[in-house]
Structure formats: structure tokens, C-alpha cells
Amino acid sequence: MQFFSDPVLETMATRRSLSKVGPETPGDEELARLLPAVSAVADHKVLRPWRLITLRGDDRARLGEALDxxxxxxxxxxxxxxxxFRAELLIAVVASPKPHPKVPEWEQHATAAGVGHLLELALWRCGWGVMWRTGLHANAPEVRAVHGLADTEHLMGWLYVGSIDERLRARLDRSRRPALDPQQFISRMPA
Ligand SMILES: Cc1cc2nc3c(=O)[nH]c(=O)nc-3n(C[C@H](O)[C@H](O)[C@H](O)COP(=O)(O)O)c2cc1C
Structure with missing residues (x-):
């Protein structure tokens, strides 16, 4: 059963997080190609208050040591x-706010979160399995240091990215999330 005839809306409605992903990953060129789909995020004053850091290979051991x-x-x-090591590729999503008299930091964090969501969706659309994870120590000094974060930056978590096993994909294609009751989520302003 489809929710939408429109493929973009259908992709959005059927995205799922995968806690287990396979060993293949998108290369840096593929990530670069996806960037226009991500940088179209709503962004007050177009400050581009975000950046992405890829972790592959031994980078993940350094992250593990920092988390420990x-x-x-x-x-x-x-x-x-x-x-x-739950995925071969981790993409750290970093909020990188710029001082601006009209754009408070929280708005810039919202833009960075939007980048994470758009990238997750774009990767999913391209056939990759993704799960966004944080954990209690994402912004601990040791973890920030291995990512080279500036004091003003905030680590929004990591997208764990990998391939999707064919059997799992078939199962995902068959399963659907239960529909939400719109009345619980959309209402008029109180009088
Ligand atoms: C900023 C952020 C951080 C998250 N951190 C974790 C995490 O550390 N561990 C976890 O199990 N899920 C985490 N999640 C939730 C999963 O990414 C995922 O959304 C959730 O398991 C529900 O699955 P679904 O996306 O298929 O609905 C996080 C989500 C967001 C947006």
C-alpha cells in the first residue's frame, strides 16, 4: 500500500532508521553530489550554520576512545x-552558529538539525540505510576535541550509514508505520 502517488512524499513517509547496516557506504563524491539536496534547508539569512564531518576506518576507533x-x-x-563500529561510515552533523543580530543560536541549531534530517532522507532515497545517534557524551570535551569543534559549535550527533540487506529491504517494503491521528498533531490557535 502506498501513502502517496508522489515519489518524494512517498519517500518521506516511508523512511525508516536502520540500527544494523551493511559494509558498503556512499563515497565522498556521492556525499558531495547530495549536498544541494541538503543545503536547500530553511536557513534564516542563509548563514549556513552547519558542517559535516565524515568518520571512516580508524576515525571510529578514535571516537570510541573519546567516548570511553x-x-x-x-x-x-x-x-x-x-x-x-556499528557502521563503516559515520557522518557527524555539526551546528556551527554564526554571530548575527537577527538570528539567535536556536534558529541556527534548527537549521543544522534540518540538515541532518534532509541528509538522512537523501541517503535513504539513494538506497542507503541510516540511523541518527547521539548518546550522553556527544558533546563531552574529549569527543568534541577529536572532531576539532570550535567552542561555539555543537555536535548534533552522527548519522550511521551503510548498505541495506536485500531481505531486510523486502521486509521494509512490506511494513508500514501505523497512521497518526491528525487531530492530535494539527489544531487551530486557541481563541
Ligand atoms: C538528534 C537525534 C538523536 C538521536 N539519538 C539516538 C540515539 O542515541 N540512540 C537511538 O537509539 N536513537 C536515537 N535517535 C532516534 C533514531 O535516529 C530513530 O529516529 C528512532 O530509532 C526511530 O526510528 P525511525 O526514525 O525509523 O522512526 C536520535 C534521533 C535524533 C533526531
Whole structure:
């Protein structure tokens, strides 16, 4: 069953987060090609208050060490934090607010969050599995440091990206989220 005949709306309505993804990932060129779909985000005064950082290979080990340090976790020799290894590609979404007299920081964070959502949707549309994750220590000093964040920046989390197993895709195609009751989400301004 389709929600929409329009393919864009249908993609939006059927997007799902995948906690387990496969080993293939979009390359940097594919990510660069998707950028126009992401930079069209609503952006007050077009400040572009965001940036993306890709983590591949050993970058993820450095993230694991930073997360451990932030959480005070000490591991046995040879052990490591496996969480960043749940995908071969992590994309850190960074809010990078610019001082502006008419655009408060929260609006710029909203734009950065929009970038995360659009990128997640664009990747999904291109056939990639994605899950946006944060965790308690996303903005701990150790974690910020390995990403090279400025004091003014905020890490909005990571998109974990990978391929989708064919059987899982078939299952996803068959399943649908329950419809929402519009009255619970859309109302008139109170008199
Ligand atoms: C900013 C942000 C951070 C999130 N962090 C986590 C997280 O750390 N762990 C988690 O299980 N889900 C997290 N989620 C939720 C998942 O990405 C996902 O939306 C949720 O599991 C529901 O699945 P769905 O997107 O298919 O509806 C986060 C979502 C957002 C927008």
C-alpha cells in the first residue's frame, strides 16, 4: 500500500532508521553530489550554520576512545568500544552558529538539525540505510576535541550509514508505520 502517488512524499513517509547496516557506504563524491539536496534547508539569512564531518576506518576507533574517556570507561588491553563500529561510515552533523543580530543560536541549531534530517532522507532515497545517534557524551570535551569543534559549535550527533540487506529491504517494503491521528498533531490557535 502506498501513502502517496508522489515519489518524494512517498519517500518521506516511508523512511525508516536502520540500527544494523551493511559494509558498503556512499563515497565522498556521492556525499558531495547530495549536498544541494541538503543545503536547500530553511536557513534564516542563509548563514549556513552547519558542517559535516565524515568518520571512516580508524576515525571510529578514535571516537570510541573519546567516548570511553568521556564516560570514564577503562578497558582491558585489546578491548575497545564497539559502538562507533556499528557502521563503516559515520557522518557527524555539526551546528556551527554564526554571530548575527537577527538570528539567535536556536534558529541556527534548527537549521543544522534540518540538515541532518534532509541528509538522512537523501541517503535513504539513494538506497542507503541510516540511523541518527547521539548518546550522553556527544558533546563531552574529549569527543568534541577529536572532531576539532570550535567552542561555539555543537555536535548534533552522527548519522550511521551503510548498505541495506536485500531481505531486510523486502521486509521494509512490506511494513508500514501505523497512521497518526491528525487531530492530535494539527489544531487551530486557541481563541
Ligand atoms: C538528534 C537525534 C538523536 C538521536 N539519538 C539516538 C540515539 O542515541 N540512540 C537511538 O537509539 N536513537 C536515537 N535517535 C532516534 C533514531 O535516529 C530513530 O529516529 C528512532 O530509532 C526511530 O526510528 P525511525 O526514525 O525509523 O522512526 C536520535 C534521533 C535524533 C533526531
Amino acid at each position: 574517556a568521556a564516560a570514564g570507561v577503562v578497558r582491558e588491553p585489546g578491548e575497545f568500544n564497539t559502538k562507533p
